Amino acid sequence: MKYFFKTLLIVALFLGTLQACQSDETTEEIKEDNKISTDLRFLMEFTTLTKNDYNRINFNCEDVHIVGYFLNNQGDFYPAPKILTFLPKVLANRAISSALKAAYNETEIQFTKDDFRIFYISNNDIGIVLNKKSIAEYLEDCSFKFDEIEREAEMLTVSDVNFNCSGLIRYFVPDGLEHIYISKNGIPISEGIWAVKNALSAYNEINNTEFTMDQLRINQVRFTSPGGTSSFAYGANEIKNYFENCALKGGYGDCINFKYPFTANRVNIQTDEIVLVTVANDADLDELTNNVDNTTLNFPITLVTLNDEEIVVESYEKLEEVLRNTASYCKNINDDW
Secondary structure, X not given: OHHHHXXXXXXXXXXXXXXXXXXXXXXXXXXXXXXXXXXXXXXXXXXXXOOOHHHHOOOOOOOOEEEEEEEOOOOOEEEOOOEEOOOOHHHHHHHHHHHHHHHHHHXXXXXXXXXXXXXXXXXXXXXXXXOHHHHHHHHHHOOOOOOOOOOXXXXXXXXXXXXXXXXXXXXXXXXXXEEEEOOOOOEEHHHOHHHHHHHHHHHHHHHOOOOOHHHOEEOEEEEEOOOOOEEEEEHHHHHHHHHHHOOOOOOOOOOEEEOOOEEEEEEOOOOOOEEEEEEOOHHHHHHHHOOOOOEEEOOOEEEEEOOOOEEEEOOHHHHHHHHHOHHHHHOOOOOOO
């Protein structure tokens, strides 16, 4: 009998050791062969942090008119065609592509869909909305979260103006949905703050008003771009961008995104159990990249460019290569110009 119990003990120890070895081997294999590097993690996160206006357009929204323009990271401007959300997206793509070609023929500047900016949205229910935050909110799920809608573009004050820059500004006093402009034409920025004070003083004298400098607001700056186009910065963020170095800079860089859903494997450290994780949207991808130490991706994974081209990647190396060169996927690769 004692030999029987001794045999059971040996078998139990052997099975326990075997299981431990197999678990360690599985975890070690996943970590070494399918590791998400720190650089790749950052690149994956970046795709969720940037979203250009063209990718914000929600074609599930009913009867929304979208009026926009092209504005590249050099400040060059060109008008864009109106987009109607009740029409198929393919028609919008064609209209945008035609406008991009026309822009190139007229200016020799190659704009892309990443340069598309929404000026305002409108329909019979919501009226006209120029506020960029409100526009982004509405296009997310075709509704506003609050009863009070911010319609006007974000404004800045006179103290925000960089008088070392060039361009024209029409200063105004907000009056509900209306603007009371203190001059018929824009005041050159280079003329300094005294030009603004003189214009305000003249307006008050003529109209028997008592507006002050603190009441003045701006929401647009007109200037000539490096490419020679008559351009403008619109809304608080773009104007601040322009005033920083007297030139618009940067861009969305939202030229390629993951096609959802895709899957990944996550290892439970306590049990060594491998759990299948489905990544269905940007929020899921954010959560995934916050915990990559015990996570592996399941290939192939498909990415979609701004021109609706699909790119299938089969490895970590290829995925990192594609995400490092996102700007190249903003180019109008399907056009013959």
